[in-house]
Amino acid sequence: MVTYNTYAMGRVEKIWGGDWMEFRPERWLEKHELTGKVRFAPKDSYMYPVFQAGPRICLGKDMAILQMKKVVASVLRRFKVVPAVDVGSEPVLQMGLTMRMKDGFPVRIVER
Incomplete structure (x- = not known):
């Protein structure tokens, strides 16, 4: 059986950096180079699988x-x-x- 732990995946330093424990909503925001507007930029569903990923997404x-x-x-x-x-x-x-x-x-x- 293969399984994974979403709790642990949200704490992987290699993905989220050394400050993975800090609440930083800007991780999901990106600034447009020309306009300077900020928008929501979702993470890859395989990297942050809170809603699962692939064909069995929520x-x-x-x-x-x-x-x-x-x-x-x-x-x-x-x-x-x-x-x-x-x-x-x-x-x-x-x-x-x-x-x-x-x-x-x-x-x-x-x-x-």
Whole structure:
């Protein structure tokens, strides 16, 4: 049997660099040389397989991304999302078919 671990693939230093642990959304952005506009530049689905890859790619991938953009835009326009965890604490990840954080990820919503 051949298997792979998406959690581990997101932490490969050879692919993501020495700062793989840092939250850097700009990894998925690229700037157009002439216009200077920034746009979303998705990674290869075999390199970052959160929605699987090849002929068995997730059928809901495009819908999930569209919904995520709508929710993020509407929430961040009015509110600031602040982690509500103790300083220095790390979330505990639970492995499974899909990965999740043990006991969720508590946040506070602060109106702008």
